[in-house]
Amino acid sequence: MYEVKTFNAIAQAGLDTFTDDFEINQTDEPDAYLIRSVNLLQAELPESLKTIVRAGAGVNNVPLGRATAQGIAVFNTPGSNANAVKELVVSLMIATARNLFEAHNYSDEHTEADVSQRTEKDKTKFNGTELAGKRLAVIGLGNVGSLVANAALALGMKVIGYDPYLSANAAWRINNRVKRVDSIKNAVKNADFVTIHVPKNNETIGLLGTKEITEMKDGAVLFNYSRIGIVDNKAAVKAIRSQKISHYCTDFGEPIIADQEKITITPHIGGSTLEAETNGAVQGANTVMNYLEEGDTTHCVNLPNMQVPFETAYRVTVIHQNVPNMVGQISTQIANREINIENMANAAKEKVAYTVIDVDDLQGKDQEGLISALEGIKEVYKVRVIKHR
Incomplete structure (x- = not known):
């Protein structure tokens, strides 16, 4: 019998995936942790623990070095929330193109009796543009980036992609009408929208900063739905204030970007849909079982992937x-x-x-x-x- 301890709210569909050989939350000395966003960075990891599985993509809440030294395999569930993030990015592209945030604020401030006549007169202030024919740069063409790229094509956009680490499996998912280039500069230079979808590591921290933003088209819209720190927020604020970029949308707030006009912060909801939580929980449960029962390390982040x-x-x-x-x-x-x-x-x-x-x-x-x-x-x-x- 294997013992699994869960943290956060793990979707019931995931818990139901475990076979009768697994007990859930019956001990504090488990074989596996199945987690979401709980912070384990300072937590003591029991000697019994063999694996930590994150029902989601990021593992920045797990002490990877310490886990490895204790022989604990750490996994994530890549792709489980990719569609949720894709849909949020696409919705924000539409919202920024059509000035929906500004239009809402206007309507909220003008609720007097003549609102219909006044809004009819003033609505041209919020004239937007259509996505069809616009150019989108996608930095990172993995699970999320490939879906965003394909969705943008379906909306009639022109899509440029940059990913120097594109795997063969990921390449198969990308529509052949996505034009791939060899640098961030060549991806962003004529783009109306720029979205970034890369993992956070030493190579990607500050990946999009002042230099890269300078190469962007004046008035472009920038999205960071990867991780905090991948876009230099200081550079983004400076670009907003100088009107180099017209809008910045991100899922990761910090004081420097708070209360800034033309910056939209969502509270880390990119993967927060019922479907994504279910997908992550089911994939996470299968990952726990495959590792404990067979030693399978597919999607392991601190060990080589072997099946x-x-x-x-x-x-x-x-x-x-x-x-x-x-x-x-x-x-x-x-x-x-x-x-x-x-x-x-x-x-x-x-x-x-x-x-x-x-x-x-x-x-x-x-x-x-x-x-x-x-x-x-x-x-x-x-x-x-x-x-x-």
């Missing part, structure tokens, strides 16, 4: 440092106990590696002794033995 068919009676998984001779040391410890290796797979992600060893039989073998010996290798973080169900 190895489990066709033997037992599987040994080892999370360890990516240094020379680790596979040799691991296989030697197994061979010393006269255990036959049927299959072995190994992969690395930066400084961390993951080794999967399938063995024919551990019946009558000293499993605890094997685990102890493998964890005795100083570069090893965690060892698990999984019995095929």
